[in-house]
Amino acid sequence: MAEYVLHCMAQSGHSYKVALMLELCGADWKPKWVDFFNGETRSDAFRTDLNEMGEVPVLVHGDTIMTQSAVIMDVLSESFGKFGWDSDAERREILRWTIFDNQKVSGMIGPLRFMRTLMKTGETDVVKWLDGRCKAALAIVDKHFADHEFAIGGKPTSADFSLCSYLFYEGELGIDLDAYPNLTGWLARVKSLPGWKHPYDLMPGHPLSDKD
Amino acid sequence: MAEYVLHCMAQSGHSYKVALMLELCGADWKPKWVDFFNGETRSDAFRTDLNEMGEVPVLVHGDTIMTQSAVIMDVLSESFGKFGWDSDAERREILRWTIFDNQKVSGMIGPLRFMRTLMKTGETDVVKWLDGRCKAALAIVDKHFADHEFAIGGKPTSADFSLCSYLFYEGELGIDLDAYPNLTGWLARVKSLPGWKHPYDLMPGHPLSDKD
Numbered sequence: 001m002a003e004y005v006l007h008c009m010a011q012s013g014h015s016y017k018v019a020l021m022l023e024l025c026g027a028d029w030k031p032k033w034v035d036f037f038n039g040e041t042r043s044d045a046f047r048t049d050l051n052e053m054g055e056v057p058v059l060v061h062g063d064t065i066m067t068q069s070a071v072i073m074d075v076l077s078e079s080f081g082k083f084g085w086d087s088d089a090e091r092r093e094i095l096r097w098t099i100f101d102n103q104k105v106s107g108m109i110g111p112l113r114f115m116r117t118l119m120k121t122g123e124t125d126v127v128k129w130l131d132g133r134c135k136a137a138l139a140i141v142d143k144h145f146a147d148h149e150f151a152i153g154g155k156p157t158s159a160d161f162s163l164c165s166y167l168f169y170e171g172e173l174g175i176d177l178d179a180y181p182n183l184t185g186w187l188a189r190v191k192s193l194p195g196w197k198h199p200y201d202l203m204p205g206h207p208l209s210d211k212d
Numbered sequence: 213m214a215e216y217v218l219h220c221m222a223q224s225g226h227s228y229k230v231a232l233m234l235e236l237c238g239a240d241w242k243p244k245w246v247d248f249f250n251g252e253t254r255s256d257a258f259r260t261d262l263n264e265m266g267e268v269p270v271l272v273h274g275d276t277i278m279t280q281s282a283v284i285m286d287v288l289s290e291s292f293g294k295f296g297w298d299s300d301a302e303r304r305e306i307l308r309w310t311i312f313d314n315q316k317v318s319g320m321i322g323p324l325r326f327m328r329t330l331m332k333t334g335e336t337d338v339v340k341w342l343d344g345r346c347k348a349a350l351a352i353v354d355k356h357f358a359d360h361e362f363a364i365g366g367k368p369t370s371a372d373f374s375l376c377s378y379l380f381y382e383g384e385l386g387i388d389l390d391a392y393p394n395l396t397g398w399l400a401r402v403k404s405l406p407g408w409k410h411p412y413d414l415m416p417g418h419p420l421s422d423k424d
Contacts (some may be wrong), residue, residue: 125337
């Protein structure tokens with residue numbers, strides 16, 4: 001029995017944030033596949049037992065059930081003493097970029113990729129609107145990385161794992177990331193962290209992998 | 213010169229979160245109108261001097277410039293010793309609901325109201341999609357308040373100010389909040405906090421008010 005069990009699925013960028021952090025912290029963890037595409041997160045059992053918000057990831061550690069990737073990563077930063085802050089100012093800078101990510105980067109790229117690539121809805125008005133929102137947010141992130149090595153400065157933190165999450169699903173976004181050279185430079189720095197893995201190598205549920 | 217200056221505008225629910233908290237904390241503060249509708253938040257000057265993310269609210273306190281309502285409220289909770297946490301667990305519960313709000317409640321109701329009511333786009337596919345997302349999130353919040361007095365339990369915190377923000381723009385959302393009776397019960401409790409004010413009574417820029 002692993003110390004940490006992450007309820008997740010390969011296609012969830014929000015889950016990947018936590019999976020990547022657990023892996024890079026060297027945690028004793030294992031993923032547990034959630035059948036999102038058949039409605040498991042919308043079921044009464046999931047909402048009662050795991051997360052009233054009906055979302056993955058959910059991290060179980062002993063008797064503690066944690067939800068919302070930002071909160072889970074905040075806890076893991078303290079538990080492992082890694083990828084966190086050295087001052088209150090740094091903690092708030094991590095939170096500032098993590099919130100921006102949840103609302104405007106992951107929060108928009110998630111639905112965009114879901115419709116465009118997984119559901120194959122075609123270029124509907126909703127897809128076009130999300131595409132525009134995503135590109136506006138990515139331009140802000142790109143500009144930030146013109147003079148920042150990582151999200152809050154010279155060291156990687158959980159804010160990087162939040163921001164990068166959906167961006168590693170290359171080829172599934174329908175957005176050419178090469179248009180954002182500072183952003184791709186930063187993604188390469190995240191990718192070169194010792195132990196980095198692609199979402200499909202960390203979590204089960206990809207169509208081409210076993211599920212459990 | 214007020215101790216705190218909040219760069220904001222009356223129509224911004226995200227700004228209202230901070231304005232309401234400053235008011236309820238009894239802070240010495242004043243609002244400074246941002247001309248969002250003529251592109252001020254997209255200007256180089258705003259992004260260089262105030263917020264690279266191109267968003268309101270921005271709170272200026274002495275030499276400190278703070279952005280992202282969740283971060284600002286976290287700071288104010290500590291500065292004033294009000295509407296914050298008594299334990300790490302409470303702090304994380306505040307963060308959990310604040311993140312959910314930023315991504316799925318305010319983060320979706322903001323654009324919905326902007327299109328439907330301010331821009332009068334009509335019931336486009338994008339408006340219909342946002343409407344569905346908002347209603348799904350409101351159902352989760354409504355269920356939560358079936359057995360919670362406030363967001364994290366028995367006392368009001370900044371998580372309540374985050375969640376309630378756009379919901380006080382009654383009649384501008386195109387969503388009948390009476391369909392969510394637990395939610396409206398909680399909104400009434402927030403409204404009854406001593407010193408509560410409507411967004412249009414706290415911030416300048418409403419078409420019917422003076423701007424500055």
